[in-house]
Every structure is written in structure tokens, then in C-alpha cells.
Amino acid sequence: MSDALEPETPEAEAEAPVKQRKNGLYPGLSDELAENMTTGWADTELRGLEPVTQAAETARRRAALSARFPGERLVIPSGNLKVRSNDTDYPFRASVDYAYLTGNQTEDGVLVLEPGADGHRATLHLLPRSNRADGEFWLSGQGELWVGRRHSLTESEVLYGIPAADVRELAGTLREATGPVRVLRGYDAAVEAALTDKVTAERDEELRVFLSEMRLVKDDFEIGELQKACDATVRGFEDVVRVLDRAEATSERYIEGTFFLRARVEGNDVGYGTIAASGPHACTLHWVRNDGPVRSGDLLLLDAGVETTTLYTADVTRTLPVNGTYTEVQKRVYDAVYEAQEAGIAAVRPGAKYRDFHQAAQRVLTEKLVAWGLVEGPVERVMELGLQRRWTLHGTGHMLGMDVHDCAAARTETYVEGTLEPGMVLTVEPGLYFQPDDLTVPEEYRGIGVRIEDDILVTEDGNRNLSAALPRRSDEVEAWMAALTG
Numbered sequence: 452m453s454d455a456l457e458p459e460t461p462e463a464e465a466e467a468p469v470k471q472r473k474n475g476l477y478p479g480l481s482d483e484l485a486e487n488m489t490t491g492w493a494d495t496e497l498r499g500l501e502p503v504t505q506a507a508e509t510a511r512r513r514a515a516l517s518a519r520f521p522g523e524r525l526v527i528p529s530g531n532l533k534v535r536s537n538d539t540d541y542p543f544r545a546s547v548d549y550a551y552l553t554g555n556q557t558e559d560g561v562l563v564l565e566p567g568a569d570g571h572r573a574t575l576h577l578l579p580r581s582n583r584a585d586g587e588f589w590l591s592g593q594g595e596l597w598v599g600r601r602h603s604l605t606e607s608e609v610l611y612g613i614p615a616a617d618v619r620e621l622a623g624t625l626r627e628a629t630g631p632v633r634v635l636r637g638y639d640a641a642v643e644a645a646l647t648d649k650v651t652a653e654r655d656e657e658l659r660v661f662l663s664e665m666r667l668v669k670d671d672f673e674i675g676e677l678q679k680a681c682d683a684t685v686r687g688f689e690d691v692v693r694v695l696d697r698a699e700a701t702s703e704r705y706i707e708g709t710f711f712l713r714a715r716v717e718g719n720d721v722g723y724g725t726i727a728a729s730g731p732h733a734c735t736l737h738w739v740r741n742d743g744p745v746r747s748g749d750l751l752l753l754d755a756g757v758e759t760t761t762l763y764t765a766d767v768t769r770t771l772p773v774n775g776t777y778t779e780v781q782k783r784v785y786d787a788v789y790e791a792q793e794a795g796i797a798a799v800r801p802g803a804k805y806r807d808f809h810q811a812a813q814r815v816l817t818e819k820l821v822a823w824g825l826v827e828g829p830v831e832r833v834m835e836l837g838l839q840r841r842w843t844l845h846g847t848g849h850m851l852g853m854d855v856h857d858c859a860a861a862r863t864e865t866y867v868e869g870t871l872e873p874g875m876v877l878t879v880e881p882g883l884y885f886q887p888d889d890l891t892v893p894e895e896y897r898g899i900g901v902r903i904e905d906d907i908l909v910t911e912d913g914n915r916n917l918s919a920a921l922p923r924r925s926d927e928v929e930a931w932m933a934a935l936t937g
Contacts, residue, residue, distance in 0.1 A: 485586060492583050495600070500609045503554040505761065508672045510612060512552050512665065517564060517571040519661055523631040525571070526646065527552060527662075528639035529560035538592070542720070546638045547853040548662040550762055554611050557601070559618055561642055566630065575611055576618035579604050621645075633658040663860035666852050668874035673852065674908060676763035677876055680718065681906055681917040683757040684765040687713035688921055691753060692935045695745070695773055703727040703741040710755045718757040722764025723855045726754035731887040733770065733900030736845055747774040750781055752900055762853045766878050767918045768904035775932045777925055780895045784883050785925050788901045791815035791881040792923070795847055799879065799907050799914040803871045809847035812881040816843050819883075825892055842885060842892075848878040851906055871909050876917070880904030 503509075516525065529545040545556040553562050559578050564571035580603045581588030581595040589596040604615040625632075625645040632649045634642060635658060643650075669677070687710045691698075698705040706727040714721045728738040729745045733752035745751065751773050756765035770785060772778075777785055795812035814830065817839040821828040826838050833839050850857040850866070857876075858866060871877075882902035885892050906917040922931040 488586060488589055489584055496603060497606050500606055502612050503610050505554050505672050506610075506612045508670055509552055509554045511670075513562075513564065513571070513573055515665060516552065516662070520633065520658070521570075522566045523633055524566060524628055525562075525564040525658065526625070526632065526634040526642060527562045527564075528635060528642050529555065529558060529562075530638040531640075532558050532593075544720075544762070546635065547666075547762070548635055548659075549638075551662070551666065551853060553613065554761075555607070556762070559639075561618055561621055561639065562613075563621070573613050575607060575613040575615045576621045577602075577604060577607055577615055578619070579617050625649075635659060635662070659860050660862060663858045664862070664865055667850065667858050667861060667865065667869075668872055669852060669876055669908075670874070673763060674874070674876070676759050676761050677765065677851065677906065677908075678917050680722070680757050680759050680763050680765035681767065682920070683713060683717040683759075684755065684767050685918065685920045686717070687755060687757060688753065688767070688769060689935055692771065692932050695751070695771075695936070698745040699747060699773065701745075703729050703732070703743050703745060706745065706751070706753065707741045710753070714755075714757045718759045719762060720758050722756040722758035722766065726752065726768075728752040728754075728900065729773065731898035731900070733902075734884045734886050734898065735900075736882075736884070745773055748778070749773050750777075750899065750901065752902055754902065754904065756855065764851070764853070764855050765906055765918065766851055766855050766880075766904065767906065767921065768880055768902045769921060769923075769928070770901045770903065771928060771932065775936065776929055781899060781901075782925050784885075784896070784899050784901050785903075787816065787819040788881055788883050788903050789923060789925065790819075792879055792903045792905070795879040795881060796905070796907060796914065796916065799871065799877070799909060801871055801873050801909055801911065801913075805867055805869050805871060808877075808879055812847045812879070813839065813843060816881060816883060825896075841889075842883050843881070844884055845880075845882065847881050848904075848907075851876045851878055873909050873911050875909040877907055877909075878904050879907050 527549050529549040532540040532543055535541045543558045549562055550556055553575060555575065557577060561576040563574050563576060578601055580601055588594040595601060607615040622641055622645040628649060632646055633654050634646050634650050636643060636655050690709050690713050691706050694705065694709050707725045710725055711721060724739040726738050727741045728735060729743055729751045730749040732738045732743050733750055750770050752770045754768040756767055758764040772781065791812040794815045795808040798808040798811040813834065817830050817833050820826045820839055820842060821830055821833060826833055880902055884900040885896040887898040889897055903923055908915045908917055922928045
């Protein structure tokens with residue numbers, strides 16, 4: 452990686468105050484170079500642009516937000532770059548609420564809804580093109596020569612269907628603002644500082660909760676993007692199966708890297724840290740170190756999802772025999788989880804309580820644990836006391852969308868205690884995990900972890916499995932793996 456502009460030699464650094472003279476741009480730069488860099492550049496304004504594909508949807512979402520908070524100024528930032536180490540930043544990902552309402556994904560952006568007599572007027576505050584006259588484009592570490600071209604404000608207006616303004620002037624405008632204001636906190640400290648004496652935590656939390664609950668029911672565009680994410684994820688799982696022999700010669704990181712390649716080629720990124728857990732690592736629910744061995748005879752629990760370029764993510768898990776064939780005990784555990792998932796998926800339908808699919812899956816797993824003699828029945832007693840959770844551990848699913856755990860700020864009564872509606876998308880992911888050091892189970896079970904997870908759309912008459920292209924039944928998994936590696 453290239454360093455930022457530096458004087459060429461210590462002597463040049465010493466002479467910098469002399470050389471700087473009138474240009475005032477950067478120590479060590481001559482007037483002649485500074486002047487040269489301001490001229491001779493072609494007009495690169497992009498013409499004939501079309502609005503982003505979700506422009507109509509983002510307009511409807513802003514209208515719904517406007518209707519909920521009439522007469523109030525609403526401020527939703529995209530966020531800023533975060534330092535990874537010294538002078539390198541993490542890859543930027545816009546705040547979900549900002550991207551949901553605008554379709555834009557650039558850092559430092561801020562959507563402001565200004566109240567008016569007939570609703571709100573939206574303005575997208577963005578960094579404009581780098582200025583070729585003052586040298587910002589080549590002297591700033593975030594100038595276009597260093598990090599790439601930005602859209603002009605005019606281009607952005609076409610792309611997102613929202614009037615655009617220079618975000619560098621926004622702080623002053625906000626400081627002078629009057630009337631009620633709400634801001635989405637936690638993404639832009641400068642914006643929050645400009646509003647310090649105008650907002651309250653309680654009112655801002657109401658905005659955050661409403662934005663989260665807006666995403667509980669997906670529109671057609673979102674469902675299409677989630678299907679794209681699932682389709683790409685299926686191909687990523689196929690990629691992994693094809694290289695399991697090479698993963699055996701290296702580590703879980705070969706699996707992680709293989710899936711990541713698919714995510715970057717077909718989408719924006721992975722939607723979350725890939726879990727490539729082989730052998731006993733599968734008993735660690737969020738194993739993301741991915742530095743362990745991959746051995747024939749063990750199971751591989753792969754929990755991974757492609758995130759689309761519009762930031763919608765899949766979340767899929769399969770537990771695969773590394774050598775292509777389940778052992779007898781592995782199959783026993785796998786088939787139990789499969790039956791539990793089948794029961795959970797069957798409980799996903801409009802009008803059902805959100806908790807129903809969890810209870811359905813937990814009952815099947817509890818029945819299996821009692822039948823195997825691992826916990827003393829009856830089943831009702833075990834479930835009432837939650838004794839099965841020693842081996843089931845986690846909830847059976849969550850909402851899915853632009854966040855892998857979407858709608859997380861929604862109220863309990865509208866989410867986990869709510870009712871399923873057409874357009875909701877959730878995961879169904881039961882699991883059984885027998886820790887390597889669990890002396891309460893026979894030795895043959897220890898170190899086996901199995902999870903099966905799919906992304907389920909609630910439809911008008913039931914549900915649709917968006918990730919159904921990946922086999923789930925144990926015999927189908929074995930046949931699928933054989934076809935890919937044969």
C-alpha cells in the first residue's frame with residue numbers, strides 16, 4: 452500500500468517552509484507542481500444515469516417514516532470510516548437504516564427529512580466530487596486519486612431520487628435548526644454533537660425502534676434480493692464441497708476463503724463472519740477463528756451467507772461429513788436435527804405466533820434426548836424445566852434482512868411475542884451440540900455438533916424456503932456431495 456504524500460528527501464522536508472511559499476497546500480510541494488495539478492483534467496460528469504433499482508421502494512419507506520413523525524426534523528446518518536490500525540480503515544458499510552431509506556452506501560452521508568406544511572422534504576447530504584482546484588483530490592488521503600471517484604451531487608440526485616447537498620455544510624445548519632429533532636445515534640459523532648441540545652435519548656430511541664420495525668415485513672424488492680443472496684450462498688456451499696480435499700490439507704481457513712471468494716464475486720461481502728467449524732469446533736456456536744484442522748471422519752458445520760450488493764444477506768447452515776458419508780452416530784444426531792427443523796418450518800405460517808416454530812423444534816429435540824436416555828422424561832417436564840437446553844443452547848431462529856439478525860431494535864411485543872405475517876423472512880435453525888468434555892453423554896456423542904438452517908419466507912398460505920436448493924436430508928446431502936466430488 453502506498454504511503455500518503457511525503458517530501459522526497461530529508462533535505463526537501465527541511466526546505467518545506469521555503470518551497471511552500473504561496474501555495475499553502477502541503478509542505479514540500481512547489482508552486483509549479485501545485486499549479487500543474489489544477490489543470491488539464493477532462494470533464495468526467497456521468498450522464499444518462501438511471502435511478503437505483505430500489506428507488507421507488509426507498510421513496511415509499513421515507514413516506515412511511517414521514518407519516519410517523521409529522522412536524523419533526525429527522526436525521527439519519529450513514530456513518531463514518533473506522534480505523535482498523537494506524538492509517539488503514541475497515542471497509543465501510545453504511546448503516547442499515549440509512550441504506551434502507553436511500554439506497555446509498557457511501558460514508559459520511561446523512562439523510563435529513565425537513566418538516567413542511569405537506570409532509571417532509573428529503574435531502575441527501577453527501578461529499579461532493581473531489582475539488583481539482585484546491586488539490587483535495589490528490590492531497591487528501593480520502594481524495595479521489597487515493598480511494599476512487601465519488602458521484603457528483605447532480606449524479607446522486609439522479610441515482611437516488613433525492614435532492615443532494617454538500618454534507619460539509621450540514622453541521623452548521625443543524626446547529627441553527629429549530630423545532631423538534633430526532634437523530635439515529637451511534638453513527639456520526641459530528642452530527643450528534645451539532646444536535647446535542649436539541650435531542651433526547653428517549654425520542655431518538657423511538658426513531659430507532661420504528662426504523663427497525665419498518666423492516667419486519669419485506670417488500671417485493673427485498674424478497675428478491677434475499678432470494679439472490681440465498682442462490683449465491685448455495686453456490687458458495689457447492690464451492691466448499693468441491694475443495695474439501697484441499698481443506699483437509701490446510702485448515703478451516705481454506706473453507707472460509709473459498710466461500711468468501713463467492714461472496715465477493717457475486718455480492719458485496721459475507722453477511723457475517725463465516726463459521727467453518729470442523730470436528731468439535733462445531734460445538735462452539737459462533738466459531739469464527741476458523742484455524743482448526745479438517746479431518747476425514749469428522750463433521751463440518753458451515754454457517755455462512757452471501758450479502759448482496761444492496762446489503763441483503765442469506766444465513767444458511769449445513770453440517771456435512773468431510774469424507775462424504777455420515778457415521779451411524781453422526782447420522783442419528785443429524786436426522787434428529789433434521790426432524791426438528793421440519794417441525795419448525797411447518798410451524799411458520801401467517802397468523803402463527805413467532806415463538807411457535809421454536810417450540811415445535813425444541814419438542815422434537817427433547818423427544819430425541821429422552822428417547823436416547825440422555826435426560827429423564829417425561830418430555831413435558833424436561834421442556835418446562837428447560838433441561839434440553841444443555842444440548843440445544845440457542846433459539847431456533849431470528850428475522851433476516853439487511854442485518855443477519857434483522858429488526859433487532861423492534862419491541863418485544865411486535866417481534867418475539869408477535870404474530871407472523873406474509874412478507875416476514877426468518878431463519879429456522881435447530882441444533883444439537885454435545886461438548887467434547889460432557890461426561891453426561893456417552894463418549895460416542897462427545898464432540899458432535901449439528902445445526903441445519905434455512906431462510907424461510909412467510910407467504911399468504913404458508914411459507915417458502917428461499918434456500919431450498921441446498922439438500923437437507925442426510926441421504927440427499929451424501930448424494931449431493933458425491934455428485935460434486937465424483
